[in-house]
Amino acid sequence: xxxTSAYQESTATxxxxxxxxRRSWRTTKNDLMTGLMIGAVALVAIxxxxxxxxxIARGAAIAFQHxxxxxxxxxxxxxRAPGPGMGxxxxxxxxxxxxxxxxxxxxxxxxxxxxxxxxANKQLARLxxxxxxxxxxxxxxxxxxxxxxxxxxxxxxxxxxxxxxxxCLMLPVVIGATEQMLRLVPSQLRxxxxxxxxxxxxxxxxxxxxxxxPGIVSGALLAVARAAGETAPLLFAVGAAHExxxxxxxxxxxxxxxxxxxxxxxxxxxxxxxxxxxxxxLVLLTFVVTLVARLFTARLALKR
Amino acid sequence: xxxxxxxxxxxxxxxxxxCKKKDDGGAGGSASPMTKEDKGADKAPESGGAVTINxxxxxxxxxxxxxxxxxxxxxxAGVKINYGGxxxxxxxxxxxxxxxxxxxxxxxxxxxxxxxxxGGDVLYFPILLGAITVSFNVAGVDKLxxxxxxxxxxxxxDIKKWNDKDIAADNPGAKLPDADxxxxxxxxxxxxxxxxxxxLDKAAKDVWKLKSGATVEWPxxxxxxxxxxxxxxxxxxxxxAVGYVDLSDAKASGLKFATVKNQAGKFIEPTxxxxxxxxxxxxxxxxxLFSALDPGGDAAYPITYQSWVIVYAKQTDHAKGxxxxxxxxxxxxxxxAQLKSLDFAPLPKGLADKAVAQLDKIQVP
Amino acid sequence: xxxxxxxxxxxxxxxVFSALAVAAAGLVLLILGMIAVIMTRRAWxxxxxxxxxSTKWSTADHVFGALPFVWGTLYTALIAIVIALPISLGVAxxxxxxxxxxxxxxxxxxxDLLAVVPSVxxxxxxxxxxSQHFGLGRSFLTAGIILAIMIIPIITSLSxxxxxxxxxxxxxxxxxxxxxxxxxxxxxxxxHSKGGLVGAVMLGLGRAMGETIAAALVIGSIPRITLxxxxxxxxMPAVIANQWGEADGPHKAAxxxxxxxxxxxxxxxxxxxxxxxxxxMKRSRGA
Numbered sequence: 019x020x021x022t023s024a025y026q027e028s029t030a031t032x033x034x035x036x037x038x039x040r041r042s043w044r045t046t047k048n049d050l051m052t053g054l055m056i057g058a059v060a061l062v063a064i065x066x067x068x069x070x071x072x073x074i075a076r077g078a079a080i081a082f083q084h085x086x087x088x089x090x091x092x093x094x095x096x097x098r099a100p101g102p103g104m105g106x107x108x109x110x111x112x113x114x115x116x117x118x119x120x121x122x123x124x125x126x127x128x129x130x131x132x133x134x135x136x137x138a139n140k141q142l143a144r145l146x147x148x149x150x151x152x153x154x155x156x157x158x159x160x161x162x163x164x165x166x167x168x169x170x171x172x173x174x175x176x177x178x179x180x181x182x183x184x185x186c187l188m189l190p191v192v193i194g195a196t197e198q199m200l201r202l203v204p205s206q207l208r209x210x211x212x213x214x215x216x217x218x219x220x221x222x223x224x225x226x227x228x229x230x231x232p233g234i235v236s237g238a239l240l241a242v243a244r245a246a247g248e249t250a251p252l253l254f255a256v257g258a259a260h261e262x263x264x265x266x267x268x269x270x271x272x273x274x275x276x277x278x279x280x281x282x283x284x285x286x287x288x289x290x291x292x293x294x295x296x297x298x299x300l301v302l303l304t305f306v307v308t309l310v311a312r313l314f315t316a317r318l319a320l321k322r
Numbered sequence: 323x324x325x326x327x328x329x330x331x332x333x334x335x336x337x338x339x340x341c342k343k344k345d346d347g348g349a350g351g352s353a354s355p356m357t358k359e360d361k362g363a364d365k366a367p368e369s370g371g372a373v374t375i376n377x378x379x380x381x382x383x384x385x386x387x388x389x390x391x392x393x394x395x396x397x398x399a400g401v402k403i404n405y406g407g408x409x410x411x412x413x414x415x416x417x418x419x420x421x422x423x424x425x426x427x428x429x430x431x432x433x434x435x436x437x438x439x440x441g442g443d444v445l446y447f448p449i450l451l452g453a454i455t456v457s458f459n460v461a462g463v464d465k466l467x468x469x470x471x472x473x474x475x476x477x478x479x480d481i482k483k484w485n486d487k488d489i490a491a492d493n494p495g496a497k498l499p500d501a502d503x504x505x506x507x508x509x510x511x512x513x514x515x516x517x518x519x520x521x522l523d524k525a526a527k528d529v530w531k532l533k534s535g536a537t538v539e540w541p542x543x544x545x546x547x548x549x550x551x552x553x554x555x556x557x558x559x560x561x562x563a564v565g566y567v568d569l570s571d572a573k574a575s576g577l578k579f580a581t582v583k584n585q586a587g588k589f590i591e592p593t594x595x596x597x598x599x600x601x602x603x604x605x606x607x608x609x610x611l612f613s614a615l616d617p618g619g620d621a622a623y624p625i626t627y628q629s630w631v632i633v634y635a636k637q638t639d640h641a642k643g644x645x646x647x648x649x650x651x652x653x654x655x656x657x658x659a660q661l662k663s664l665d666f667a668p669l670p671k672g673l674a675d676k677a678v679a680q681l682d683k684i685q686v687p
Numbered sequence: 688x689x690x691x692x693x694x695x696x697x698x699x700x701x702x703v704f705s706a707l708a709v710a711a712a713g714l715v716l717l718i719l720g721m722i723a724v725i726m727t728r729r730a731w732x733x734x735x736x737x738x739x740x741s742t743k744w745s746t747a748d749h750v751f752g753a754l755p756f757v758w759g760t761l762y763t764a765l766i767a768i769v770i771a772l773p774i775s776l777g778v779a780x781x782x783x784x785x786x787x788x789x790x791x792x793x794x795x796x797x798x799d800l801l802a803v804v805p806s807v808x809x810x811x812x813x814x815x816x817x818s819q820h821f822g823l824g825r826s827f828l829t830a831g832i833i834l835a836i837m838i839i840p841i842i843t844s845l846s847x848x849x850x851x852x853x854x855x856x857x858x859x860x861x862x863x864x865x866x867x868x869x870x871x872x873x874x875x876x877x878x879h880s881k882g883g884l885v886g887a888v889m890l891g892l893g894r895a896m897g898e899t900i901a902a903a904l905v906i907g908s909i910p911r912i913t914l915x916x917x918x919x920x921x922x923m924p925a926v927i928a929n930q931w932g933e934a935d936g937p938h939k940a941a942x943x944x945x946x947x948x949x950x951x952x953x954x955x956x957x958x959x960x961x962x963x964x965x966x967x968m969k970r971s972r973g974a
Contacts, residue, residue: 048867055785058777059794062843065836066801069812073804095392098385098574128711136705137712146712148957149719154893155953156722157924158900159931160946164722171419175376186718193715194890195845198883202852219704233848240802240841247805250899250928257376259404270376270404279807279900280407285551285574297808304803309796409932432935509908511933533747536933545825545919546908548929555814 070301077298080291088295093260093272097281100288104296106262110177110273111300113266114256115246117181118188122245123238125185126192127227133193134200135222147197153190161186162251175257175270183251188241195237199230228318235315239308246304249275274300373641375649378406379413379426381549382513383629385570385664386450387426390657394649401645410513411536417444417632423646425632428513430611441634445684446610447677449653451601451667453569453592454518454625455579457557460484462499466580467492467589470525470616470624473582476564477505477522478532479541484562492583506556506565509546511536517627518566521615525585525624551575566625569593570665584624585616596623597667606673610680626667636685643686651681723950730944732937738944744910744926746934751941753948755910759827759922760896760949761956763906766831766916767838767895772888774835775842782843783850784872795847802840809833810904818905825907828916833901838891845890849883850876885964889957896953899924923949 080102081088091103129146137143165183173179203226211221227234257270274296282293377387384407391403405426408416413425418439430446431439456473458466463484468476472488475481481488485498508515519534532538540546545560547553553565554575569592572579581589590596603617614626631650637643654677658668669677733751737743741752782794813833814825823829857875866874877884907919908929923945931942 044867044870048869051869051872052785054773055777055781058774059781061774062778062801062839063797066797068816069804069808070800072812072816073808095395096385096388125711125714128708129715132705132708132712136708143712146715148961150715151889151893151957152950152953153715153719154890155897155949155957157897157927157946157949159924159928160722160726160897160949163931163943163946164725167725168721170421174421189715189718190893191841191890193712194886195848198845198849198886202849202883217698217701219701222704233845236844236848239799240844243799243803243840244806244894246803247807248900249805249807253406253408257378257404257406261402269374270406275805275807278805282807282811283549283551285554285571293811297805300805301800301803301808305796305800308799308803312795312799411933411935412931435936509903510929511931513933516933533745535746537746537930537938539743539745539747540909542909542911542919544909548904552814 073294073297073301076291076294077296079295081295081298089299092262093277094292095260097284097289098286100291102292102295104274104277104292104299106260107272107274107277107296108299108303109262109264110180110256110259110271111246111275111303113177113264113271114180114184114252114273115242117178117266118184118245119238119242121181121185122188122192122241126189126238126241127196127234129189129193130196130200131222131227133197135218135226150190150193153186154194156187157250158183158187158248159250159254162254165251166254170255174268175255176267177256177263177265177271178267179255180252180271180273181266183255184245184248187248187251188245191241191244192234192238195240196230196234199233199237200226202233203229231315231318235311239311242307243304246300247275249279252276274303372400372402373645374402374404375424375642375646376404376406376422377413377424377426377631378408378416378422379632380410380428380513380629381407382410382428382452382568382627383426383450383631386653386657386661386666389660389664390653391649393657393660394652398645398648401649403649409511409536410516411511414632417441417634423633423642424650426629427632428627428629429516430630431632439634441636441638443635444632445635445680446630446632447650447654447680448610448612448628448630448669448673449677450658450661451597451614451626451628451669452665453594453597453600453623453667454514454521454566454627455569455572455577455592456564456582456625457554457567457572457577457579458564459557459561459578460499460501461561462497464578465493465496466578467583468580469583470522471529474522474526474530476503477507477540477566478530479505479543501562504556504560504563505540505544506553506560506563507538507540507544507546508553509548512549513627513629514550514566514568517615518625520613521625521627525616569597573665582624584620584622585618586620586622588620590621590623592623592625594662594665594667596621597626598670599623600626601667601670601673604670604673606676610673610676633684635683637687640687643684647681647684647686650684651678654678654681723947726943726947726950730940730947733940733944738941742910742912746938749937751938751944753923753945755912756921756923756926756945757948757952758912759906759910759920760924760952762827762916762920763830763834763902763922764892764895766828767834768888768892770832770835771839771842771891771895775839775846775887775891776884778839778843779846779850780872780876782847784868784876795844798840798843798847801836802844806837806898806901809837810901813901813905824917825905825919826917827906827920830902830906830920830922831916833905834895834898837898837901838894841894842887842891845887846880846884849880849887853879882964885960889960892956892960893953896949896956897924899928903928 088102090105093103094101133143133147161183169179211225252273259270259272263269263271278293278296281289387405410427413427416422417425420440469492472492484501516536522530523534545556547556550568550571554567554571557563557565581591583589599621600614600617603619603622604612604614606612614628616624661668738753742754743750743752817829818824853876861871861874902922903925906925908921909919910921927942
């Protein structure tokens, strides 16, 4: 055999033993599905880009004109007058959403801990689990009404009332997401901790929760993002102020979501401009919060 | 681990306690400011001894409230006023529950509801009149004249095309296209709808079938928009559309509106002046309740309606009551000059005088 | 020698913790219970026979029939889930299985960005773009699309977290047997994640049925029962939000009655969904 023909023969052999799957209906199906998944991503990207485009195009000019005027000035009293000012609304959103998060997230995590670690399949746990899912379907306007009846009627308008309403909206999402995540923590981790003599509560706090942390934070962030954008409950519980109000428990306040709703639905371009700028502000604010939270948890979580 | 939890719980409690300051419905909104969120935002000066008055209700009068309270609070340093809108029904409910100090409403309490008012008897202070336009968007048509019966037929879908004989009868000599009419109305409950339909109930008695109210059972082949701007937006962007929009929003959206036939038989354009003229022809009761719809008078625009500020006759807090009385006086007297710039009509002189006189009925402790 | 008690001596803290956990869970029941009681009391006068049977909603005649709104809520939620579920799943699978590592983080943040847009903005965008620009008008379909866009982040985010926890050993086992990537997903990822995926979808569904403002702006507010997705309709949260501000006594009671009805329907839908899922899980486990 000559050198060249031997080479030719060995490459032929190499080609024949190419281990990649030969084209068949299975590979076609695989490619089709991959294509569909990429398509799904594209479908999601479209509305996102479109909405962000609208928000930025209409809002950026006003929001960043004479920075930081827009973020610190008070809301113009006369809504059809041009000019900046969403400062009190930003403060209000922070107060109301922050308050709601402080209430809903710890309670939600604790509740999920009960459901998965203590309750398992007991009657009470099954009932609570079911009801938590039902609670996600309560419309925000009904929550607002509820808080109006039990809080605002007695204590008047306040940021806390809004926080209560939003917390009620956030709670089931946090519980639901957290419980899913707890379910996925492998039991070996728990068993190892028990074997070392750790009490149940300590195991949960130091082993289970950190293991589930990224997922819990995802759920919490979803809840926070929703709460920050809710309008209806705040209209019932918070009132409508246009100046800065630092007090959590007294006096009417305002929030970005309320301002967006009130102004965007107006015939006057000055109001509309402010509404879009407020929308941009809200998106930026919430996005920064989610970014920070995710970066933070990347550090705290147990490495998978 | 537990230490961390305990410390953060303690910190949260401290923060909450530091903020907890319930304003006991009186002067004094100062409290130890919260230490958390402090992004370098400007803070309002700590107002020791400031009074805050809250109002809510009619969105129709909201632009007026905004301008009035802006000038009033600038001139009276110790007073803060918030007006939340939300609809006449909400305002009346909030006042009944004493969550607000005054309510803005385009229509009064129903008799059955009066008993539910926690604070006792109420007083009605009319503050403005305004016009509802019948705005349209028809290619090639710049001027349109409509009578009440025609309007009724259009909005209940008896008339479906622009070149219908009834519209033609109202507009002799005009060239009307053979186009479909798209009716736009409100999706949300509204005092504008209430008064518009009340007008049709009155002026087109035998024709209008849909009755009146803040929400109406509109035929299903119509379109609904949210708020006056929502209806305006539908009219503006849909060829062949017609809708009822209050004057301010119609003008701001650049809509064309029809002249409407009044009781005297004249077709009148909706303006602040013709709304004022409507005020001259109304019949006011002792408690200052009235209806400006379909009034007499040559120059009166027939679809004109009104708005009141409602307060309790018996005030419970001295500082708030005094501030409220002062603000009300401003609303019915000096502030009236600002109404025209908002496309509203000021109260006729006789009515304004009666309103000022009624102020004496407010008892402040 | 006494057997050492290995439990450690923090028993008091342990009991406090578990008590707190129970209390937190109980809070859910408490809140829901309060909502149910308070709402039902206020809604009582409206629960006549016509509430359950009539399709007419007239304030002037004091006739309040809930059916068109029930239809609107269910129909738009259905449209939303039909659109959102495949897309969310596709995106979650893409991020976890197909995307190169450098793309993963940015994609997660992109989905976060979608979640962060306030519902009001979606509603307004829907009015301006979907109904005007694309001529879809205010209809069931427009509302369904907007709702889908709003629940996609929820379902995607949670699905992604769930899928991430698939044990690599299972995935590698499938691949080692010669499965294509899609077959591997079907054989290992999906069975492992099924429970979590259902949970994610239920959360999304709840949101779709309860979404107020965005739906109110684009659904058209014409109460009617029809299969035509391009027709305008109305939904329970939308009509409550729209008509509350100007409602009088009996009208308000009717609106609250709608809220109670929505409550009951949410329970029913969840019951049915859980039932279906449990039956399918039993079947797959029994095999």
